[in-house]
Amino acid sequence: MRLRGFNTAARLMRRTVLCGLAGMAVAAAALPAWAQSKVKVAGIYTVPIEQQWVSRIHTALKAAEARGDIEYVWAESVANTDYERVMRQYAEGGQQLIFGEVFGVERAARAVAKDYPKTAFVMGSSFKPQEPNFSVFDNYIQEPAYLTGMIAGAMTKSNVIGMVGGYPIPEVNRLMNAFMDGAKEVNPNVKFSVSFIGSWFDPPKAKEAAFAMIDRGADVMYAERFGVSDAAKERKVLAIGNVINTQPQYPETVVASALWHMEPSVDRAIATVKAGSYKAEDYGPYSHMKAGGSSLAPLGTFEGKVPADVVAKVKAREQEIRDGKFTVKVNDGEPKSTM
Amino acid sequence: MEIAQDILNILLSAAFWTAVLRIATPYVLGTLGELVCERAGVLNLGIEGIMTLGAMAGWMAVYQGADLWTGVLVAAGCGALMGLLHATLTVPLGLSQHVTGIGITLLGTSLSYYVYRLVLPQASTPPTITPFQPLDLPGALAQTPLTYLAVLLAGVVAYVLYRTPVGLAVRMVGENPAAAEAQGLSVTGVRIGAVMAGSALMALAGAFLTLSAFNAFFFNMVNGRGWICIALVVFASWRPGKALLGALLFAAFDAFQLRLQQIAGGVLPYQVFLMLPYLLSILALVLVARRASYPRALMIPYRKGER
Numbered sequence: 001m002r003l004r005g006f007n008t009a010a011r012l013m014r015r016t017v018l019c020g021l022a023g024m025a026v027a028a029a030a031l032p033a034w035a036q037s038k039v040k041v042a043g044i045y046t047v048p049i050e051q052q053w054v055s056r057i058h059t060a061l062k063a064a065e066a067r068g069d070i071e072y073v074w075a076e077s078v079a080n081t082d083y084e085r086v087m088r089q090y091a092e093g094g095q096q097l098i099f100g101e102v103f104g105v106e107r108a109a110r111a112v113a114k115d116y117p118k119t120a121f122v123m124g125s126s127f128k129p130q131e132p133n134f135s136v137f138d139n140y141i142q143e144p145a146y147l148t149g150m151i152a153g154a155m156t157k158s159n160v161i162g163m164v165g166g167y168p169i170p171e172v173n174r175l176m177n178a179f180m181d182g183a184k185e186v187n188p189n190v191k192f193s194v195s196f197i198g199s200w201f202d203p204p205k206a207k208e209a210a211f212a213m214i215d216r217g218a219d220v221m222y223a224e225r226f227g228v229s230d231a232a233k234e235r236k237v238l239a240i241g242n243v244i245n246t247q248p249q250y251p252e253t254v255v256a257s258a259l260w261h262m263e264p265s266v267d268r269a270i271a272t273v274k275a276g277s278y279k280a281e282d283y284g285p286y287s288h289m290k291a292g293g294s295s296l297a298p299l300g301t302f303e304g305k306v307p308a309d310v311v312a313k314v315k316a317r318e319q320e321i322r323d324g325k326f327t328v329k330v331n332d333g334e335p336k337s338t339m
Numbered sequence: 340m341e342i343a344q345d346i347l348n349i350l351l352s353a354a355f356w357t358a359v360l361r362i363a364t365p366y367v368l369g370t371l372g373e374l375v376c377e378r379a380g381v382l383n384l385g386i387e388g389i390m391t392l393g394a395m396a397g398w399m400a401v402y403q404g405a406d407l408w409t410g411v412l413v414a415a416g417c418g419a420l421m422g423l424l425h426a427t428l429t430v431p432l433g434l435s436q437h438v439t440g441i442g443i444t445l446l447g448t449s450l451s452y453y454v455y456r457l458v459l460p461q462a463s464t465p466p467t468i469t470p471f472q473p474l475d476l477p478g479a480l481a482q483t484p485l486t487y488l489a490v491l492l493a494g495v496v497a498y499v500l501y502r503t504p505v506g507l508a509v510r511m512v513g514e515n516p517a518a519a520e521a522q523g524l525s526v527t528g529v530r531i532g533a534v535m536a537g538s539a540l541m542a543l544a545g546a547f548l549t550l551s552a553f554n555a556f557f558f559n560m561v562n563g564r565g566w567i568c569i570a571l572v573v574f575a576s577w578r579p580g581k582a583l584l585g586a587l588l589f590a591a592f593d594a595f596q597l598r599l600q601q602i603a604g605g606v607l608p609y610q611v612f613l614m615l616p617y618l619l620s621i622l623a624l625v626l627v628a629r630r631a632s633y634p635r636a637l638m639i640p641y642r643k644g645e646r
Contacts, residue, residue, distance in 0.1 A: 048452075048558055050465045059463060077452070077558065168609070195600040198613045201559040204552035208358060212597040215354040226465070227553060244464065339601060 039273050041065075042090040043074035044083065044100035047200065052226075052243040053139060053171070053260075057099055057124075060262035069270055070097075080104040084112055091116040097273045099266070100124065103169070110134055120278045122269045126170050129280040137265050137283035139171055139243060141294035142178035143321050144258035146328045147314050148240045148296065149182025151256045153190050154310040155238055156183075156220045162193045162213030163222040163335070166200045170332035172224060175242060175258065177331040179222055186310060193218055194337045203227030211235070216339075220255075229253055245297045255306065257297040264293045290322050342602060349598045356479035358597075360486055361552065363590030365390070365544040367489040369568035370575065370582040371496050372540030376422075377572055378500065379533030380513040380636040381429055384440025386541050387565030388447020389421045391558075393542025395451035398549035398556045399458065401468045410550055411485070411543065418542020419535040421447060426534035430527050433640030444565075452558045465555040483551040485543070490583065492540065497579035509533045513634035516641040526641045541565070567620075574624050576631035588623060592616035 043061055045054045058074065065072040073095070078086050083105045090098055091112070101124035102109035113121045113134040125136040152161055161183060165172045176194070183190050193213045197205045206227030213221065214235045221232045221239045229246055232239040233253040241247065241257025265286040272278040287293035296318065299306060320326035349355050369386060376383040383389075397414030401407055421443060428439045459466060471483035500506035508529050511519040516526040544564070549556050567589065575581035596612040603612075 050463065050557075055463050193601050195597065196609045196613075198610070199559075199562050201557045202562045203555065203557060203560060204548050205562070207553060208362060208594070209597050209600075211354070211358060212594070213601060215352065216598070216601045226555070226557070230553065246464075249464070249467070337601065 038068065039070045039097055039270050040095045041070040041072050041097045041099065041270070042095040043072070044078055044086050044090065044098065045074065045076045046078055046080060046083065046101060046104065047076065049074070049076050051200070053124075054101070056139075056243065056260045056262045057266070060266040061099065063263065064266060064270055069274075084108045087112045087121075088115075091119045096120060097122065097269055097278075099269075103171075120269065120273050122265070122283060129282050131280050133278070133280055135269070135280050135283055137262075137287065139175070139260045139294075140284045140287040140330075141243070141258050141260045142174050142328045142330055143289045144294050144296045145175040145178040145242070146182035146321075147318060148242075148256045148258045149179035149184075150186045150314050150317065151306055151310065152179070152220045152222070152238075152240050153183030153185070153187035154307055155255055156187065156190060158217045158219045159187065159189050160191050160193060160213075160216070160218045160339070161220045161222060162210060162218030163195075163224065164206050164209045164213070164228045165194070165196045165224045167198065168196055168334040173332050173334055174330050176222065176224070176335040177333065178328050179240070179258075180335060181329060186313065192335070192338045194335050197225070200225075203230070207231045223254070241297065247297065247300050251301045255302045256299060259295050259297050260287060261293050261295065262287075264291045289318070290324070345602045346599070349595065349602075353478040355594055355598065357481060358594040359587060359591045360479060360482050361590075362593050363586045364482075364486045364489045364551070365547045365564055366568060366571060366586035366589055367493060367583055368544035368547065369541050369565060370571040370586050371489075371492055371579060372418075372537040372542075372544065373568050373572045374575065374577055374579060374582055375496060375500075375509070375537035375540065376534050377637055378513045378577055378634055379509045379530045379537075380516065380634055380639065380641070381426065381530055381534050382436040382440060382638050383422070383425055383443075383534060383537060383541075384437060384569070385421060385425050385443025385447060385538070386440075386568055387561055387563070388444035388451075389418050389538050389541040390447075390545035390548075390561045390565050391451045392421060392447040393418050393545030394549045394560060395455055395545075395556050396542070397546030398468060399455070401550065402466060407471055407550055411546055414542045414546035414550075415539040418539040418545075421542070422535035422538025423531065425538065426531040429640065430530045430534070433642060436638050448558070448561075451556075455556060455558075465557065467554040468550075470549075470554045471551045485547045485551045488543075489547070493579050493583040500579060510634075512641070513636050516636050520641075520643065526643075530641075541568075544568070570620065570624065573628050573631060573633075574620070576628060577634060581627075585623075589616055589620050592619045 047054055049058045061072050064070045075086055097120045099122050110130050117133055120133055122135045129136050180192055195209050197209050203226040206225040207230055210221055210228045210231035214237055219237045221228050223229045223239045224242050229239040229250045233250050238255050239253045241254045243260045245257045245259055247254040265283045373386055393414040396417040397410040400413040401410035425443050428434045429436045473481040473483050508524050512526045512529045520526055548560055571585045574585040593616045596615040600612045
């Protein structure tokens with residue numbers, strides 16, 4: 001647990017702490033195998049654990065820890081330049097299963113995985129798994145994103161939906177595109193205003209971008225970043241959540257959210273490591289609705305405020321998705337304004 | 340023609356000017372802070388870190404139950420302390436102002452997050468506070484109190500620098516410290532004081548982000564605003580009035596690109612719009628700052644009795 005301290009601050013102390021930690025970890029690895037009924041899991045995140053995307057992994061692992069299935073250690077805000085070192089440190093320290101995100105360090109991370117074939121790596125990545133031990137996952141939650149789009153398309157009165165994103169990377173684009181497809185299904189007249197702020201962590205800027213859209217008539221905001229829902233709340237327009245459910249914080253603003261659940265992926269990885277049957281695979285499908293990896297958040301405070309025929313349509317679509325009768329198109333291209 | 344009409348509509352809307360003042364606030368405060376330091380002859384590259392610390396400290400104080408204005412004071416106090424550290428290293432010890440400043444930035448950002456994580460180890464969504472609300476005034480005047488404070492402080496800094504003995508002392512140690520010494524002034528003392536005051540202003544700039552513009556603290560939320568302030572000081576030719584103008588101009592470019600993205604976003608890549616404020620600022624810098632006269636003793640450590 002001391003790990004999170006040194007990786008976020010006190011860079012000068014890092015080496016000292018690290019040596020001590022590595023020593024402890026080696027000592028732990030030297031224990032006989034029967035002493036380790038719990039799987040030893042590590043998380044390595046490039047951003048703070050409050051970040052929506054990472055928080056889903058962290059929450060799922062915390063739940064597994066609370067159940068007594070795993071021993072969990074983690075390091076946050078690890079720079080990409082430092083990522084490889086932390087991976088090696090955990091692998092050397094006897095962690096059996098390592099979660100993380102390697103979008104910025106694909107090549108290096110895959111090289112590390114090759115050096116530690118006995119360690120299971122399950123990493124957020126836009127690419128394919130790598131034999132024998134490097135699995136990949138991503139937030140493939142385009143299905144609920146499509147459903148939230150249907151709700152947004154029905155709720156807009158001005159027929160303008162605003163969308164503020166960080167950067168147009170595949171993880172962001174595919175959800176935005178699915179959302180837009182969903183909105184267009186119920187409302188062919190809807191127009192989209194899209195902008196990117198060029199930063200992952202600048203809520204004041206995201207808020208300004210959202211204000212600019214609301215000034216131009218947007219009355220439903222797609223909240224990909226922190227700050228967008230705040231602008232919507234201040235101007236009394238609606239917002240659609242993404243990855244996490246933010247309705248408790250914005251009860252009058254957030255209509256619906258597309259939620260990501262890492263539990264199916266995490267639980268599968270833990271079970272296979274425990275059983276000794278772990279292999280490199282694509283965990284993408286475990287983020288689909290069918291696997292319970294994503295869902296549409298309950299309407300909550302907006303129960304009854306969304307037209308009943310739309311709710312029925314969304315329910316029907318959801319069932320079709322679960323039954324495999326309807327496939328949401330995965331489009332990783334950069335979404336463009338249609339104003 | 341349609342685009343021209345749209346651009347005109349943007350520039351004439353009250354919402355645009357409201358956004359300009361709001362976006363400008365941290366730049367105004369940060370630029371004033373840097374300006375005070377540099378007028379006393381000390382470059383303070385710690386600005387980015389000091390802003391981050393101000394953002395964290397002010398927010399944390401409020402989160403722990405203090406009222407908003409106490410949070411502002413806590414932020415300013417923390418900024419002054421960081422200024423004291425920077426000044427101690429660069430003024431009496433005469434260390435490189437560049438290296439020390441960057442060290443202060445690294446320390447400020449890391450320390451902020453370290454403290455944040457110590458206090459809130461298990462946050463899964465960022466905790467929030469109730470920030471300053473805009474005053475109930477029409478049009479672009481509907482700003483939070485900190486924006487008014489920023490504009491007011493530009494006047495105060497200008498008045499103090501040019502109309503008071505303290506300001507004269509600050510300008511003197513930045514231009515000709517030996518002459519200041521001959522007048523019986525303590526160059527070290529004045530410089531330390533100016534750096535502390537300037538750093539307090541920088542911390543206020545950070546606190547605006549967490550107490551007014553938003554309601555939570557994020558590790559990277561200052562996002563380079565401090566570096567913009569360094570450039571704005573040059574743009575302003577080290578004058579508070581021009582600093583206010585420069586900050587407003589930069590904010591106007593930024594507010595404008597956010598709105599232009601709505602109109603022409605389908606035509607040009609979004610990166611072009613994000614680049615726009617910086618590009619226009621460089622252009623303005625080239626045009627305006629040609630005749631800028633910088634403080635003669637800027638970045639030159641003063642050692643008593645040395646010729």
